[in-house]
Amino acid sequence: xxxxxxxxxxxxxxxMSGVGKGIAVSSIGKILQGRGFRVxxxxxxxxxxVDAGTMNPTEHGEVFVLSSGLECDQxxxxxxxxxxxxxxxxxxxxxxxxxxxxxxxxxxxxxxxKCVEAMPHIIDEITxxxxxxxxxxxxxxxxxxxxxxxxxxxxxxxxxxxRVLNLKNPDDVIFVIVxxxxxxxxxxxxxxxPTQTAVRMxxxxxxxxxxxxxxxxxxxxxKRKEKIAISCNVYADNVISAPDIESxxxxxxxxxxxxxxxxxxxxxxxxxxxxxxxxxxxxxxxSRIKSSVEEVNIAIIGKYFxxxxxxxSDAYVSVIEAVKYSxxxxxxxxxxVWLNAKDFESxxxxxxxxKQYDGVIVPGGFGESGIExxxxxxxxxxxxxIPYFGLCYGMQLMVVEYARNILGLKDANTTEIDPATPYPxxxxxxxxxxxxxxxxxxxxxxxxxxxxxxxQKTIARxxxxxxxxxxxxxxxxEVNPAYVAKIEEAGLVFSGTSPDNVLMEIAELxxxxxxxxxxxxxxxxxxxxxxxxxxxxxxxxxxxxxxxxINKKKKE
Ligand code: GLN
Numbered sequence: 001x002x003x004x005x006x007x008x009x010x011x012x013x014x015x016m017s018g019v020g021k022g023i024a025v026s027s028i029g030k031i032l033q034g035r036g037f038r039v040x041x042x043x044x045x046x047x048x049x050v051d052a053g054t055m056n057p058t059e060h061g062e063v064f065v066l067s068s069g070l071e072c073d074q075x076x077x078x079x080x081x082x083x084x085x086x087x088x089x090x091x092x093x094x095x096x097x098x099x100x101x102x103x104x105x106x107x108x109x110x111x112x113x114k115c116v117e118a119m120p121h122i123i124d125e126i127t128x129x130x131x132x133x134x135x136x137x138x139x140x141x142x143x144x145x146x147x148x149x150x151x152x153x154x155x156x157x158x159x160x161x162x163r164v165l166n167l168k169n170p171d172d173v174i175f176v177i178v179x180x181x182x183x184x185x186x187x188x189x190x191x192x193x194p195t196q197t198a199v200r201m202x203x204x205x206x207x208x209x210x211x212x213x214x215x216x217x218x219x220x221x222x223k224r225k226e227k228i229a230i231s232c233n234v235y236a237d238n239v240i241s242a243p244d245i246e247s248x249x250x251x252x253x254x255x256x257x258x259x260x261x262x263x264x265x266x267x268x269x270x271x272x273x274x275x276x277x278x279x280x281x282x283x284x285x286x287s288r289i290k291s292s293v294e295e296v297n298i299a300i301i302g303k304y305f306x307x308x309x310x311x312x313s314d315a316y317v318s319v320i321e322a323v324k325y326s327x328x329x330x331x332x333x334x335x336x337v338w339l340n341a342k343d344f345e346s347x348x349x350x351x352x353x354x355k356q357y358d359g360v361i362v363p364g365g366f367g368e369s370g371i372e373x374x375x376x377x378x379x380x381x382x383x384x385x386i387p388y389f390g391l392c393y394g395m396q397l398m399v400v401e402y403a404r405n406i407l408g409l410k411d412a413n414t415t416e417i418d419p420a421t422p423y424p425x426x427x428x429x430x431x432x433x434x435x436x437x438x439x440x441x442x443x444x445x446x447x448x449x450x451x452x453x454x455x456q457k458t459i460a461r462x463x464x465x466x467x468x469x470x471x472x473x474x475x476x477x478e479v480n481p482a483y484v485a486k487i488e489e490a491g492l493v494f495s496g497t498s499p500d501n502v503l504m505e506i507a508e509l510x511x512x513x514x515x516x517x518x519x520x521x522x523x524x525x526x527x528x529x530x531x532x533x534x535x536x537x538x539x540x541x542x543x544x545x546x547x548x549x550i551n552k553k554k555k556e
Contacts, residue, residue, distance in 0.1 A: 006134050007141040007172050007268045010162040012209075013149040014179035014198030019215040020251070021178045022075035024242070025145045026082035027252040028176070030282065031261045032141055033083060034252075036273025040137035041079040042091045042130065042144040043072065046154035050096035054442055061314035065474045065526055066092070069448025075145065077318050077526070082252070084529050090133035095154065098125050118157060126161035141268070150177070150201045163206050174267050177202060177209040178242075181216040181224070190216060192227050199232040210267050212239045213255075219243045238263060249286050249530060252279065285530050288328050296332040296544050298323055299357040301377050303341050303370040313338055319363045319391065322528030326537040332545060341370030344377055351380040358551065359387040359516070359544030362394030364474070364523060368417050375401050382509070387516035387543035389536070390507075392475050395519025396426040399479055399487065399507055407490050416477050425487075427480040436476075446473045450498065450522070452505040458495035459518055460506045463535040469496070471505070471522035478521065479504035496520070516543035 009028060013021045022043075029039045049055060052063045053071035064077040068089040080087055102125050106116045134142045146162070148155040166173035179195040199209060212234055214220045220228075220241035229236040240258045245251065255261075256279070265272060277283075302316055313320060313336075320336060327334035337357065343349035354360060360381045362374050374394070378401040381388035390398040396414055403412035403425045411418070414426035428436070435444040449470050454461040461467070479487075479494070481502055488494060491513065496506030508518040516539065528534035 005172060006139075007174075007270065008130065008134075008162075008165060008169075009141060009143045009174050009176060009264070009268070010159075011143060011145045011176045011178060012159065012202065012207075013146075014177045014202070015149065015194045016180055017149050019178060019180045020242075020248070021145055022078045023082075023248045023251050024176070024178050024213055025075070025143050026078045027255050028260070028264065029079065029083045029085075029143050030252040030279070031255060032143075032264060034274070034278030034282070035261055035265060035270075036278060037141050037270070038137070038139045039083065039141045039143060040085070040091055040133060040139040041076075041083065041087065042093060042133050042142060043075045043079070043147065044145060044155070044158050045073055045092075045094045045147045046152065046158065047094060047147075048096045048099070049094060050100055051092070051094065051443060053445070053447075057315035062317050063474070064318065065447060065472050065523065067449040067470075067472060069443070069473075071443065071447065071474070073147075074314065074317050077321075078248075081321060081529055084531060088133070088136050090129065090136045093126065093129050093133075093158075095157070098122060098129070098157075101125055119160070122157050123161045123164060126158055127165055130161070130165070141270075150198050150205075156205070159202075159205050159207060166207070171269055174210040174264075175202075175207055176211045176213060178213045178215060181214050181220070183217050190218070190220070190224055192224055192231070195228055196231045203233075208233060210234065210238060211263060213242050214239055215242045215244075217244050238267075247286070247289055249282075249289060252282065253286060281531055285328070288331070289324075292328050292331050292333040294332055295335045296327050296541060296548060297335045297337065297356070297358045298361060298541075298544060299337045299339050299354060299359075300361045300363060301339050301341050301344070301374055302363055303365060316363050318523070318525040318528070319361065321530075322525040322534055322537045323361070323541065325528050325530050325533035326541040329533045329538055330541055330545060332541070341373035341377070343373065345370055345373030351376050354380055354386060355384070357386065358548040359389065359540060361389045361391065361540075362397060363525075364392035364394065366393070366416075371397065371417055375404075379405055382514065382517055385514055385547075387540055387547055388514075388518070389516070389540040390519030391525065392473075392521060392523055395507055395521050396475075396477060396479070398517070398519040399492065399504075400425050402490070402492050403483065403487060406492075407486060414477055423483070424480055425483050426477045428477050432476045445476050446478075448472055450505075452496040452522070453499050454506075455493065455495045455497075458493060458506075459508050459511060459516065459539060460495040460536070463539040465535070468499075471520070471524060472526040473522045475521065479507070515546060516540055 011025050032039050051071045052073050062074040063071050064074050070089045072092040146155050146158045181190050183190045225236045225239045228239050324334045374397050403409045409423040412423035412425045413421035415424045451470050494504045495508050505521045524534045524536050
């Protein structure tokens with residue numbers, strides 16, 4: 001693409017949040033990739049946190065980690081999964097980052113004595129970041145999601161930056177609003193007024209949307225399309241119907257039913273670069289989802305579930321998606337159940353209930369609550385040969401359980417929970433200890449991609465079919481090197497270690513002892529993709545399927 005013609009698509013929410021803006025962005029990216037374009041996706045989070053690392057997952061959902069180690073919003077995970085694309089550290093922008101940069105620059109006399117103001121300095125800094133993200137990725141088109149909804153106080157600066165960018169490059173910038181059309185039960189009719197109001201509000205900022213994505217429970221009829229078109233100043237063809245559907249992976253294909261790809265190219269003044277349908281592999285993936293009927297039952301034992309009267313699985317979205325991809329790969333329908341670790345801890349649920357599941361996952365976590373419950377679950381899975389997959393905390397606790405019950409080290413623990421334990425099986429490394437003593441919590445964990453080497457003839461080595469791997473991390477504590485030899489003597493194998501052999505990356509029991517009892521210090525779920533499922537998740541699912549077959553035979 002010739003210089004200066006980089007394209008930007010700004011995606012803004014109207015009416016209310018939570019209607020799938022992130023999936024819309026991911027799907028737009030997928031469609032453009034299918035037409036032969038290189039894309040990058042940027043998430044703008046208007047909060048003042050510098051990154052998502054310090055936020056509570058129950059309230060904000062999963063913290064997704066990039067290769068670079070940047071801790072971001074879970075939407076970044078959706079982008080990476082749909083577009084099978086590693087995003088860079090410039091692809092995430094928060095108000096915290098922007099303000100911090102501008103204030104530090106001011107302190108260093110970077111503005112040469114000028115009065116530093118929101119306009120132009122904050123706006124310029126936002127635009128600089130958008131351009132930098134585009135350059136760093138080498139993409140043709142940037143899709144930029146502005147978090148929040150039109151009318152929020154917090155995102156005004158970002159919409160303003162987008163407006164100015166459009167003013168300077170009118171041929172290269174378009175706006176998409178993802179709106180919501182309610183169908184109130186008492187009326188039984190779809191209402192367009194909230195969308196009209198949202199678009200008017202956007203107009204009042206000097207921005208006219210080019211495309212309106214109309215999210216609703218049901219498809220939009222032609223009459224409503226036309227009504228929105230005339231009142232919101234767009235063509236009826238620029239209103240895309242986006243009804244609720246069973247699987248988010250259907251969204252790009254559904255958009256295409258309303259000719260989203262052609263519309264995007266026309267609005268961006270681009271010509272397709274491919275002759276045939278570039279979404280072929282995606283279509284096969286989606287049809288595999290539909291043709292997988294036989295279930296594989298997986299229990300996820302977590303604690304970031306309860307928000308008032310609702311159970312939210314948002315905190316584990318990457319884990320859930322990783323399980324799905326591997327299940328579909330082996331032709332099974334994933335059935336996931338969330339169990340609260342605290343129920344096992346209090347005894348209100350018995351671990352023997354786990355018998356009904358084909359496999360059990362203990363995902364990442366922090367702090368004390370639910371820990372003894374998780375340890376009970378792990379012991380039960382180990383003793384009853386239920387496939388077990390431990391992710392980060394789930395691996396650390398698997399090693400603690402082994403130390404307590406096989407090595408007989410009573411009260412063995414992680415020093416995260418019990419700093420005075422006689423057996424600190426999981427311990428904090430000296431540099432991390434210093435961070436905590438100095439109260440430095442933000443972006444100081446062991447974060448992002450690290451290499452690990454794999455041991456021959458282990459489940460891990462067979463699954464990856466490689467001697468060396470790179471995986472993403474997010475933790476402070478590690479298996480204590482002082483106990484490694486003892487634990488290995490007792491039969492647990494550290495099948496993956498850091499290249500210098502100091503940090504334990506994967507623990508497993510040999511297959512002759514247990515069909516799948518494996519934990520990773522890293523987070524494999526961050527690298528699972530629809531078309532390329534993660535090898536360890538696939539191995540786990542295969543063991544779970546095998547277990548379910550055995551279970552069924554036993555029942556017969
Ligand atoms: N709390 C543990 C640690 O900090 C595990 C973190 C995690 O599961 N992501 O090391």
